[in-house]
Amino acid sequence: MRLVCISDTHSMHRQVPVPDGDILIHAGDCLGVGTLEELEDLDNWFSEQPHRHKILIAGNHDWCLQDEPEEAEALVRNAIYLRDSGTEIEGLKFWGSPWTPVFFDWAFNLARGEAIAERWAQIPADTDVLITHGPPAGILDEVIMATQSQQMISAKPSESVGCEDLARELERLKLKMHIFGHIHESHGQETRNDCLFVNASTCTANYKPLNPPIVVDL
Structure with missing residues (x-):
């Protein structure tokens, strides 16, 4: 089964050349400002894609899906929307969750520790493919730190900002x-303990939709 993975399109989805596949997966931050109008345009775009299945989760920019959930979710007609929920497609079990640790005052933020750990504890043990908006700690989660003299240096310091509670929960799961x-900044993929981790961020650090979709045959 061919999975085509994108994320963080920020309403620039029409600028993304999406290859064909069986399942198109969007891992959140699909919207720019977070309006219902943006979401409706995204759903129209989903209808134009050739993939037999589409899966969508929300991210921290997707305000309408947090603040107006009934109205917003009703607009998603051409994709399977997952919010702490799962779906099974041709024998593969997917689970999707939008939460990320608190950073300023964004949507779908929860405090590190008990609050966000409760969400991760809901992930079924038999999940094959997990879709979360944010990364686990230590895996494709490094953000470039801005410095006053950055334009004068070639080495850019970075910081790991993923979720430690999610990383701990992964220890009980046998994900594919x-x-x-x-x-x-951490767009890419790597394998650890027989699990393939994919950071599918489409936008670069400068919010340009230049990172290519990641295609995986699972």
Whole structure:
């Protein structure tokens, strides 16, 4: 089964060349400002894609899905929307969750520790593919730190900002794949303990939709 993974399109989805596949997965921050109008345009775009299945979760920019959930979710007609919920497609079990640790005052933020750990504890043990908006700690989660003299140096300091509580929860799961975004600078993929981790952020650190979709045959 061919999975095509994108994330953090920030309403620039029409600028993304999306390859064909069986399942198109969007790991959140699909909207720019977070309006219902943006979400309706995204859903129209989903209807134009050739993939047999589409899966969407929200991210910290997707305000209408947090603040107007009934109205917003009703607009998602051409994708399976997951919010702490799962779906099974051709024998593969998917689980999606939008939460990220608190950073300023964004949507779908929860405090590190008990509050966010409760969400991760809901992930079923038999999940094959986990979709979260943010990464686990230590895996494709490094953000570039701005400094006053950055333009004068070639080495850019970075900081790991992923969720430690999510990383701990992964120890009980036997995932085949974990898809996320959120940290634009860490776009890419790597394998650990037989699980493929994919940071599918489409936008770069400068919010340009230049990172290519990540295609995986699972």
